[in-house]
Amino acid sequence: ETGVTQSPTHLIKTRGQQVTLRCSSQSGHNTVSWYQQALGQGPQFIFQYYREEENGRGNFPPRFSGLQFPNYSSELNVNALELDDSALYLCASSSGLLVGGYTFGSGTRLTVV
Amino acid sequence: QQQVKQSPQSLIVQKGGISIINCAYENTAFDYFPWYQQFPGKGPALLIAIRPDVSEKKEGRFTISFNKSAKQFSLHIMDSQPGDSATYFCAASSGGTSYDKVIFGPGTSLSVIP
Numbered sequence: 001e002t003g004v005t006q007s008p009t010h011l012i013k014t015r016g017q018q019v020t021l022r023c024s025s026q027s028g029h030n031t032v033s034w035y036q037q038a039l040g041q042g043p044q045f046i047f048q049y050y051r052e053e054e055n056g057r058g059n060f061p062p063r064f065s066g067l068q069f070p071n072y073s074s075e076l077n078v079n080a081l082e083l084d085d086s087a088l089y090l091c092a093s094s095s096g097l098l099v100g101g102y103t104f105g106s107g108t109r110l111t112v113v
Numbered sequence: 114q115q116q117v118k119q120s121p122q123s124l125i126v127q128k129g130g131i132s133i134i135n136c137a138y139e140n141t142a143f144d145y146f147p148w149y150q151q152f153p154g155k156g157p158a159l160l161i162a163i164r165p166d167v168s169e170k171k172e173g174r175f176t177i178s179f180n181k182s183a184k185q186f187s188l189h190i191m192d193s194q195p196g197d198s199a200t201y202f203c204a205a206s207s208g209g210t211s212y213d214k215v216i217f218g219p220g221t222s223l224s225v226i227p
Contacts, residue, residue: 004156033215042119042202042217043157056214090156102215104149104156 003029004105006091012111018079021108023091025072032074033102034066035090043090049074078110086112116140117205119218126225132190134221136203139184143205147215148177148188151200157217160201161188193225 003026013019025032031050035043045058049068063079072093078085088109092102118137126132138146145164149157163170163177163186170177176189190197203218 035217040220042117042204042219045214045216048214058214092156102159104158106154106156 004091004093004103006089006105006108008108009106010109010111012113013081015081015083015112017081018077019081019110021076021078021089021091021110023074023076023093023105025074025091025093026095026103027072029072029093029095029103031095032068032091032093034074034076035092036060037088037090037107039087046076081112083112086110116216117203117218119203119221121221122219123222124224126193126223128193128195128225128227130193130225132188132193132197132223132225134188134201134203134223135185136187136218137183137185138205140205140207140216141184142207143216145206146177146179146186147204147206148175149202149204149217151202151220157202190223193223195225195227198223198225 005024007022033048034046037043046060047054048056052068065077068074088107090104090107092104094102116139120135147162148160150160151157161172161175163179165181168179174191179186200220200222202220204215206215
């Protein structure tokens with residue numbers, strides 16, 4: 001069973017609203033990445049946090065932001081939601097900057113109407 | 114921004130047969146190539162991975178073949194079982210960067226029929 005927990009599992013929001021998605025990583029996992037997976041596509045890298053600092057970002061606008069907390073939890077915030085933001089949002093954590101050593105959560109399914 | 118190409122998009126294999134999924138990459142800085150398996154309603158799970166200094170890696174029924182000069186790699190699933198039915202993603206990453214951004218392929222939906 002995965003050690004990464006995401007909440008909520010499903011969410012419906014209206015265009016223009018703001019949303020916060022949450023992730024709880026395994027103890028000791030100080031690296032967390034967030035991915036967006038549109039239906040029928042591979043996950044797209046949003047950004048990565050290491051020891052509470054953003055240290056890498058994909059091709060996503062600034063309205064996608066995040067936070068990482070000392071207790072190995074993290075948040076993904078999306079402002080001014082657009083219809084195209086509808087997707088599965090995945091959190092992945094690892095114990096350090098180890099390539100590929102990620103554990104993914106089951107994701108939050110966000111629907112923007 | 115698709116730096117990792119993957120084919121086929123979908124695959125149907127008889128139980129006991131061999132499933133083969135092919136991937137190609139463009140960025141020569143990539144130095145780590147994982148494969149992920151994703152079941153409906155779940156996040157991707159690391160299946161097997163390879164680095165470009167080896168041409169083949171086998172773990173149980175799963176084998177990665179890697180061709181560095183062609184910038185191609187493939188996953189072979191031997192003795193495919195219905196429980197292998199899932200979406201498979203090849204991916205690539207460059208560990209030499211300051212952060213570990215994993216680039217995923219578009220995925221292959223595998224169905225293993227009895």
